[in-house]
Amino acid sequence: MLREPGLLAAIAVLWGALLLFVLYPALRVALYPKVHDYGAILSDPRYGRALVHSLTMLGLSTASATGLGLLFALATTRRDLPLRRLFSAVSLLPLFSPPFVVAFGYIMLFGRNGLVTHGIFGVRTNILGWNGLWLAQTVSFFPVAAVAIRDVLETIPPSFERAARNLGASRLRVFTTVTLPLASGGIVSAALLVAILVLADFGNPILIAGDYSVLATEAWLRVQGWADVRGAAALSFVLMLPSLLLFIAQRAWAKGKAYVTIGGKASSMETEPAARPAKVFLVAACSAVSLLVILIYASLAAGSLVEGWGFDWRPTLRWFTGLGTQWIDLLHSLLFSLFAAFGSALLAMASAYLVRERSMPFARAADAIAMLPAALPGIFIGIGYSIAFNRPPLDLYGTALVIALALGAWNLSTAYQTGLESLKQVSPTIGEAASNLGATTMRIFRDIHLPLMKGPFASAFFVGFIRSITTLSVIVFLQTASNTVATFSIMNLVNDGFYGKASALSVALLALAFAAVGSGRLALGRDTRSLA
Amino acid sequence: MKRLMLVAALFGIVVTGLSAQDKVIIYAALDTKTVGDLVAAFKQKTGIDAEVALQIEQAGTVASRVKTESDHPRADIVIGGNSNFHSDLAASGYTTPYVSPVVKQAGIDPKFMDDKGYWTGWYFGALCLIYNTKRYNEEIAPKGIKPPTTWDDLLNPAYRGEVIASNPATTGAAYLMLAAQIFRLGGEDAGFAYIRNLHPNVAQYTAGANGSIPLVSQGEAIVGFAWGHDTIKQKKQGNLPITVVFPKDTGFEIGAVSIIKGAPHRALAEKFIDFLLSPEAQRINAEDGYRYPVRSDVALPAEMPAFKDLSLAPWDLKLAAAKVDDWKKRWSSITGK
Numbered sequence: 001m002l003r004e005p006g007l008l009a010a011i012a013v014l015w016g017a018l019l020l021f022v023l024y025p026a027l028r029v030a031l032y033p034k035v036h037d038y039g040a041i042l043s044d045p046r047y048g049r050a051l052v053h054s055l056t057m058l059g060l061s062t063a064s065a066t067g068l069g070l071l072f073a074l075a076t077t078r079r080d081l082p083l084r085r086l087f088s089a090v091s092l093l094p095l096f097s098p099p100f101v102v103a104f105g106y107i108m109l110f111g112r113n114g115l116v117t118h119g120i121f122g123v124r125t126n127i128l129g130w131n132g133l134w135l136a137q138t139v140s141f142f143p144v145a146a147v148a149i150r151d152v153l154e155t156i157p158p159s160f161e162r163a164a165r166n167l168g169a170s171r172l173r174v175f176t177t178v179t180l181p182l183a184s185g186g187i188v189s190a191a192l193l194v195a196i197l198v199l200a201d202f203g204n205p206i207l208i209a210g211d212y213s214v215l216a217t218e219a220w221l222r223v224q225g226w227a228d229v230r231g232a233a234a235l236s237f238v239l240m241l242p243s244l245l246l247f248i249a250q251r252a253w254a255k256g257k258a259y260v261t262i263g264g265k266a267s268s269m270e271t272e273p274a275a276r277p278a279k280v281f282l283v284a285a286c287s288a289v290s291l292l293v294i295l296i297y298a299s300l301a302a303g304s305l306v307e308g309w310g311f312d313w314r315p316t317l318r319w320f321t322g323l324g325t326q327w328i329d330l331l332h333s334l335l336f337s338l339f340a341a342f343g344s345a346l347l348a349m350a351s352a353y354l355v356r357e358r359s360m361p362f363a364r365a366a367d368a369i370a371m372l373p374a375a376l377p378g379i380f381i382g383i384g385y386s387i388a389f390n391r392p393p394l395d396l397y398g399t400a401l402v403i404a405l406a407l408g409a410w411n412l413s414t415a416y417q418t419g420l421e422s423l424k425q426v427s428p429t430i431g432e433a434a435s436n437l438g439a440t441t442m443r444i445f446r447d448i449h450l451p452l453m454k455g456p457f458a459s460a461f462f463v464g465f466i467r468s469i470t471t472l473s474v475i476v477f478l479q480t481a482s483n484t485v486a487t488f489s490i491m492n493l494v495n496d497g498f499y500g501k502a503s504a505l506s507v508a509l510l511a512l513a514f515a516a517v518g519s520g521r522l523a524l525g526r527d528t529r530s531l532a
Numbered sequence: 533m534k535r536l537m538l539v540a541a542l543f544g545i546v547v548t549g550l551s552a553q554d555k556v557i558i559y560a561a562l563d564t565k566t567v568g569d570l571v572a573a574f575k576q577k578t579g580i581d582a583e584v585a586l587q588i589e590q591a592g593t594v595a596s597r598v599k600t601e602s603d604h605p606r607a608d609i610v611i612g613g614n615s616n617f618h619s620d621l622a623a624s625g626y627t628t629p630y631v632s633p634v635v636k637q638a639g640i641d642p643k644f645m646d647d648k649g650y651w652t653g654w655y656f657g658a659l660c661l662i663y664n665t666k667r668y669n670e671e672i673a674p675k676g677i678k679p680p681t682t683w684d685d686l687l688n689p690a691y692r693g694e695v696i697a698s699n700p701a702t703t704g705a706a707y708l709m710l711a712a713q714i715f716r717l718g719g720e721d722a723g724f725a726y727i728r729n730l731h732p733n734v735a736q737y738t739a740g741a742n743g744s745i746p747l748v749s750q751g752e753a754i755v756g757f758a759w760g761h762d763t764i765k766q767k768k769q770g771n772l773p774i775t776v777v778f779p780k781d782t783g784f785e786i787g788a789v790s791i792i793k794g795a796p797h798r799a800l801a802e803k804f805i806d807f808l809l810s811p812e813a814q815r816i817n818a819e820d821g822y823r824y825p826v827r828s829d830v831a832l833p834a835e836m837p838a839f840k841d842l843s844l845a846p847w848d849l850k851l852a853a854a855k856v857d858d859w860k861k862r863w864s865s866i867t868g869k
Contacts, residue, residue, distance in 0.1 A: 046701050046864055112752040126752075128736060211699060211737040211869055221702040221739050227595035227617055310750065311773075325564075390597075391604045397597065398586050481564055481587040497746020498770060 025384030069145025100203030105296030113310030128210030152186025200377030202473035247375035303503035340407030341464035352419030374413035378473025415460035462520035555581035622650035696756030705741030712783030
């Protein structure tokens with residue numbers, strides 16, 4: 001290694017980046033509060049209630065989102081099911097939009113002035129609270145479960161189910177004794193993924209939870225209302241602990257159950273036809289959910305084109321033409337997300353390569369640090385960056401750079417996992433063979449690993465971009481008037497009741513995200529699994 | 533190449549915000565327009581440059597910033613936010629005293645100033661009641677109930693589940709509303725009895741001070757309370773279907789300015805405070821933000837009732853500051869929020 005100064009420099013840079021941009025801000029959050037601040041948080045009944053509420057939502061939303069995800073996964077992997085393409089498309093929508101968009105659309109449909117509740121049925125219902133939050137989180141996060149479970153279902157060879165049928169098992173028995181057990185690992189793993197998202201969810205509760213307090217929003221409210229940064233850091237730390245536990249459980253589980261992918265590749269054999277009642281149930285349930293999802297997005301689009309939602313239905317373009325400074329917010333979103341996505345993809349690919357292929361010093365520690373952000377709620381990273389980089393030589397608070405860096409750190413783990421997965425597919429014998437034939441390590445890197453990592457790099461880039469442009473939790477602590485991003489702007493517009501403008505800006509943001517998905521699909525060709 | 537340009541562009545954004553010359557550096561917890569107009573007028577009047585290094589309407593964010601960078605203060609002055617934030621900064625040693633000569637020259641009432649000189653009050657805001665005009669006319673007026681004009685009117689059982697309040701755990705405005713009840717009713721027990729009686733009528737305690745404005749405008753509830761200046765402004769901008777009333781014995785805030793301890797340009801910061809008390813600055817703040825001037829010689833926009841027509845609760849600023857934790861806890865035990 002010492003013979004390769006380039007490699008040494010790369011390792012040094014990588015270690016520097018991991019320590020400075022991931023570990024240091026995380027440690028700052030933990031160490032910033034004094035013991036007294038932790039005591040104050042733990043003894044305040046408000047935060048005890050918020051913790052109970054967070055765990056309640058964790059249970060409710062995780063169960064419902066995972067359940068729905070399973071239904072969608074089943075529906076979209078059965079090739080004989082009508083409308084499966086529609087279900088598949090609908091279950092992707094919430095993945096590419098800011099989570100709070102669901103809460104927002106839900107208020108427009110079912111709020112006291114809602115199109116459905118008040119407009120059609122003439123009732124005024126109060127959806128602000130745990131029930132509204134439950135529905136919003138279910139719709140926001142079931143697609144994550146659907147994708148994860150579908151991946152597992154597709155690895156179950158149809159021949160297993162067929163064999164069981166031929167041996168005389170009923171369809172229900174095949175489902176409960178073959179399909180479900182084989183998919184159970186994937187279902188649990190999906191549930192844990194969803195649980196982490198529900199726990200860290202900031203956008204839905206801030207819009208729809210009313211005065212049902214949850215931990216993820218309390219830290220920010222504490223700073224807003226009483227300028228108590230230490231208390232907010234303590235709260236963020238408390239929120240991080242269950243998230244970390246869930247994350248560790250998810251990793252351990254995924255590792256232990258790796259054997260379920262027996263066949264490896266998806267089979268071309270036709271899946272066993274589903275029983276008629278099961279089909280009817282799947283199609284009915286998925287259609288109902290799809291209708292709700294479509295209504296939510298349609299109401300956003302409609303809301304941006306009428307004078308006053310719920311009371312003045314004359315069409316207008318003034319919400320779009322009236323977007324003044326908000327266009328700049330959108331530009332900020334675009335620039336910061338591009339920077340963050342590019343930076344995190346680059347750092348992640350380099351980390352994956354150096355950790356896996358080159359015996360970099362303390363590779364296990366580097367691996368753990370690169371994986372850490374996946375366990376950290378966005379709010380935790382945001383507050384970490386706001387208190388870590390506010391003194392020379394890294395005096396960055398209030399700048400655009402600090403936002404882009406925080407977004408990059410938050411995306412590192414997903415990108416890193418993508419890189420690792422792709423490298424796992426390269427047999428070490430290829431490198432050895434090349435080496436035996438006289439290739440230098442640099443040459444092996446350039447001719448073998450680099451071409452292989454182009455695909456994962458691109459997919460990490462697009463995923464990072466979409467996550468960055470749609471997040472609210474990471475950026476709320478870092479926003480100032482000169483670098484506002486679109487999601488923050490939308491939140492303020494919704495909270496101030498400017499629904500028309502908020503819908504218009506949401507539509508513009510969604511257009512940007514979908515354009516990114518579209519170009520990602522073009523760039524990546526068939527291999528779009530990682531985008532979904 | 534494109535990537536390089538992108539990186540260069542991002543760095544461009546960063547670097548422009550960093551250069552520091554001889555100018556006053558401002559952290560502002562006010563809206564963009566007010567701050568921009570104030571800075572431009574200051575430059576025109578004094579020839580001194582001013583840089584707005586942080587501007588966001590949430591005073592908590594701004595005060596937090598001052599705290600977290602106290603060992604390396606970057607800004608000279610914090611403008612905006614109510615005096616509680618400024619008292620809190622002063623009590624923890626983040627700001628230093630300054631008494632502007634303009635206070636005496638202009639005959640400004642000393643009740644707007646910190647008695648130790650740590651902060652200078654330069655505007656004033658009062659809490660107002662708001663109600664959804666249509667829903668009031670359709671649902672409440674037929675019962676022979678007059679439009680709400682006092683805090684006690686909110687206790688009417690006709691408003692059960694129809695009042696939007698806010699939460700003192702998350703916003704100072706709710707704390708000031710609570711303090712107003714205690715001060716106007718003459719004691720803690722009477723004040724908390726009011727909160728207990730109001731509770732069954734409350735549909736929601738919002739996290740922010742002005743959460744009631746959209747909820748009442750959209751008919752989610754019939755009545756609520758919020759900051760008068762923000763309500764008047766939003767009503768005008770959004771043509772909201774609400775009526776604004778300043779109740780008898782209302783709660784209020786003194787909007788303040790403080791000089792940060794270790795300010796790099798202290799002399800310029802003092803000049804800026806003198807400027808904020810000038811008729812020009814006071815007029816800008818009233819016109820852009822509907823905030824009451826502390827001077828009596830400034831004309832108000834037509835939407836604002838005259839200052840002398842406001843009825844304020846008798847107030848004990850010191851007691852209110854000393855009781856923050858106590859009263860928040862007691863409020864929470866009554867409402868369970």
